[in-house]
Amino acid sequence: MPNQFIDQPNPPPEESNLPNEVLGLAAPANDRKFLSDKERHVVQKFRRAADYLAAAMIFLKQNVLVQEPLKPEDIKPRLLGHWGTCPGLTLVYAHINRLLCIHTELRSMFIVGPGHGAPAILACLWLEESLGHLYPSYTVSRSGLQRLIADFSTPGGFPSHVSAEVPGSIHEGGELGYALSVAFGAVFDKPDMVAFCVIGDGEAETGPTAAAWHGHKYLDPAESGAVIPILHVNGFKISERTIFGCMDNKEIACFFSGLGYQPRFVEDLKCIDDDMASAMEWALGEIRNIQNAARKGNPTPKPRWPVIIMRTPKGWGCPAQLGDNFIEGSFHSHQVPLPSARKNDEQRKLLEEWLKSYGISELIDGDTGRIDSDITSIIPKEVERRIGQVPETYKGYTPLNLPNWMDFTSEKNGNEVSGMQNVGEFLLKVIQNNQSIFRIFSPDELESNKLNVVFKATGRNFQSDQFSRAKGGRVIEILSEHTCQGFMQGYTLTGRTAVFPSYESFLGIVHTMMVQYSKFNKMAQETNWRGPLSSINYIETSTWTRQEHNGFSHQNPSFIGAVLGLKPTYSRVYFPPDANCLLSTLHHCLKSKNYVNLIVASKHPTPIYLSPEDAEAHCRAGATVWKFASTDDGIDPDVVLCAIGTETTFEVVSAAEILRRRVPELRIRVVNVTDLMVLGRNHPHSLDEAGFEGLFTGDKDIIMNYHGYSNDVQGLLFGRKNMERVVVQGYSEEGTTTSPFDMMLRNKVSRYHVCAHAIRSAALQNPKIAVRQQELVSELMHDMEKVKEYIYVHGEDPGDCYDSPKFD
Structure with missing residues (x-):
């Protein structure tokens, strides 16, 4: 039966039977007026502007400030982007900015977990002028504003998820679950860096996020920075309730307390800005206490790091209801709350009312695109401290000092x-x-x-x-x-x-x-x-x-x-x-x-086949003829034996030794490939046809003994000339608890299999081999069966299996 409960707007979670005394729960602010009236007014202005821009990016292609009644042609033909998470992201962004302005020593990054929250982030980046700094066509101007809104999620515009094109980002939002571990990785060895990381409550259901909560246990506060995780609980995924959305505060507090965190809740919409500002100040203070103790040589055993639990309605601020369906606070606002606004008059009217509710004309000048000075007052003056221009997110790497x-x-x-x-x-x-x-x-x-x-x-x-x-x-x-x-x-x-x-x-x-x-x-x-x-x-x-x-x-x-x-x-x-x-x-x-x-x-x-100098030359070339294992330095072979992989190379070299000893009339060339990409045709390392034929001849059979699945090599060789002469033998999903050499036998990459392939191929070129083919192959198969029998009787390989092959 369908779950009707999910169509209700953010119902409160059922109360658990847990005791009231929950260890690790941070107390809420005593003073719910944490901000001055001016600070609160400024933060709310920033949020209003960012929320408007995010919503407009999803819907509008013209009339971007709704200075005229909306018409069908003002709406984009394809509506993309996820509104549901945007108001929470702009709330966090605004308060990070406030914190950066107050704490001038603070250096911070913002890692965004909710995958399709790009409208919120792009809106904030435009307001702080980071977008225009790196993309001149997105400046704070009327034309820049038009392009920001009209081009979003259209061909040539920014995609709907946070991506590499988005300034300040170090996380691909296309797949959920990785933001928190990426945030911890970013602050290792960055003692002055604090990364704010928003994790959506849907994302928090993934296995990668479940393990990443332990990341703080690998963070030495003396040498590294810190992460402030912010779990955004808005209750819904695409069309189902979230696990955290169904947990009450006691359950969540116990969960995070058990993980070693001290949780604090931000959830009262009547004073959300005061609560968020207070929570961020508290979190930063807790981090400084932990770091200062460690850096003075008196580290706190198992410190309890801060985590913020932010509860807001899904799609906060959009129309409350459309027909019989709730929108705000339900899964209907997860993506596009009014999906037929272009064609449906009722939805277009609701959209116009929604967008006008932000009073955008008070915040952005319709003629110039200039932003209200209150909004810009909470943007850090030093451009390198703005979220979109933090040098660590885009400057590139520092080369290693490598030994010889x-x-x-x-x-x-x-x-x-x-x-x-x-x-x-x-x-x-x-x-x-x-x-x-x-x-x-x-x-x-x-x-x-x-x-x-x-x-x-x-x-x-x-x-x-x-x-x-x-x-x-x-x-x-x-x-x-x-x-x-x-x-x-x-x-x-x-x-x-x-x-x-x-x-x-x-x-x-x-x-x-x-x-x-x-x-x-x-x-x-x-x-x-x-x-x-x-x-x-x-x-x-x-x-x-x-x-x-x-x-x-x-x-x-x-x-x-x-x-x-x-x-x-x-x-x-x-x-x-x-x-x-x-x-x-x-x-x-x-x-x-x-x-x-x-x-x-x-x-x-394993054997050392090449001197250091020869190894350098071999690796530089990617593949070479191994003259020491070939007959007559590999000149004019009957067959080419190609080895790719450590153990498969050992088998090829061993096969070459067997053939030289037992079948001296057979001429072989041994080629080793160390850079797999040389075999392909469309790779920067690919051999050209002359180079390929120089190694493998133009017409002789090639027996490739490959470490991986044979399809890997067959795919790389596709399109080269005369490839019907190639036999690729690799791992063929045969294995068990057995001996090492039995693994070679089971997957037909043993020296015996290589020898048999070589004899059959050489027989097509060399009449001396042709007349002995059946005799030689039968002898090899007999030897192989004896080895198998030995393995199953003694439970180990014969002692001579891994003796290094001998060559003159």
Whole structure:
């Protein structure tokens, strides 16, 4: 049955049976006249103007100040934007401005969680002249006002959600749930910064937000800034009540008290401005107390950080009712309250009455677009302190002081080395050189992923742990990939650099977050006022090839395909085959700008194939012929063996050794690809056709042994000439709790499978191989079955499986 309750305007939540004594609840202001009459008058003027502009942006394409009766042609043909959240956002914006004017030492950012609240933010940015500063056609003028309103959410105008084109933003509003973790990431290592973050009560139902509430527990008040979360409870999503909207104040207070916050409610509409001003002053005072104690060497154990709970009606200020439907205070105001205003006379009349109720003619001059001086009086005079012009939100990154990666390499001496351990030594030095602009965000896997050597120079930053508290720390480990990603986004978008190492199988959890970040980055680089960003850097390790002990659930390389799906200009995927190549690749990624970098690496010891100098040349080229593993340096081969990935490379090199020993008449060329993008046709790193044929020949069969899903490579190769000669073998969703080599066998990427493919292909070119094909393949399959039998009898691989192949 339909839920009729949701059609009622903001009914109060049912009272719980909780006791009245709720720990952590901040007392409301005793004096409900916190503001002077002048201050209150000025704040309300700012809010009226911003609310009018937000509503007008959604509806009007001309007659933008309603100086004449509205006609159908004054209304946009498509009405886009979400009014429901706008009045709450303008309320917060106005009071941040007031706080900035009073506390001249305060530096602040505003992170907006409600996705489609752009009308409110753009309205405020226009009033403070930040929009016109960066976009000259949006100046505070009659023409600028016309363009602001008429162009919103039209082709060529600003979109309906907060995005990279919006000044002051560091958060893509297209997908909900990430604002709070981004806000915490933005204030790490920014001791003077306070980020205000509005989280909608619909957004607060998401898993990423649920984990992000714990962000303050990773915030050392001695070295970092603070976040003031503002939960906006207006009761409704698109067409359903919200969880927080159905919770009474006692329940909410208990919830946040348990999370380590001290909550304070702002909800009395009769004195909402006094309550909000008082709450913000209180929150800032609590933060200063926590920070001052920590910075004087006497940190507060488990400080209770402030959180503000703001209750306002959904769509506050719009018409109360349309026909039999409530609008204000119901889900009907979530998006466009009067959706047929262009065609329906009743709705158009209601719209005109609504817009005129703001008295906009008293606030903005209809002839010049000039703004009333009371409104401008609460806008910070220093432009870099205005929300839309905070330098951290757009200036770009500070390059790292990187050590020489060759100082951490290994010699090609037959030893096997864990690339991740070498990377740990390298990152240790990176941390020492960059104490306030570099961090590692890891989902509780740093030691497992062999990076624990960094703890020689730093610690974990976990303020709830008595042994880690008040010691800083460049490493943040939280078992929430969403929160790690949000922290990294906020940290990177405010000018710093981060690394996100993770188990391969679980990076897919942040797939959509990574895509949203990439979209933000793309649009940011298409503005003419945002500086370059450090790339975001994923190290995908604990890969399926060596997750045999954890079973099928831990065997999943799908994140590779997610990165490959991004716009080629902004995506990079690397498969360094050994420890030296891994160091070269990571050094390159930490220097790079504006990319999503994915490095797929093994944490287990593997052979060193290339000297440091050869590794540098190999990584620079992206793919090379490995002469040492080929016959006659790879000249005139019968077949090309291509290796992509650490363990799959080992199998190809092992296959080459078997073929050289057993089938000396077979001529092979071994190619290793470390930069996956060289295989494509429409990527900045792509090989041209001459370069591709130089590596792979123009007509010989190519056997590709690939770490990920074969479709990844097949998609990259699509459109190249004569690709029917290519066989791509990769992970094929076969796995269990077994041995490492059995994983190779199950997915048909073992040395035996490579050898068999090579013999069958070479037989088409080489008659000496053709006459022995059946004999050779049968022998290989027999050997493979013997290995399988050994594994299932003994529960481990034969001892010679991982001996390094020998070459002359």
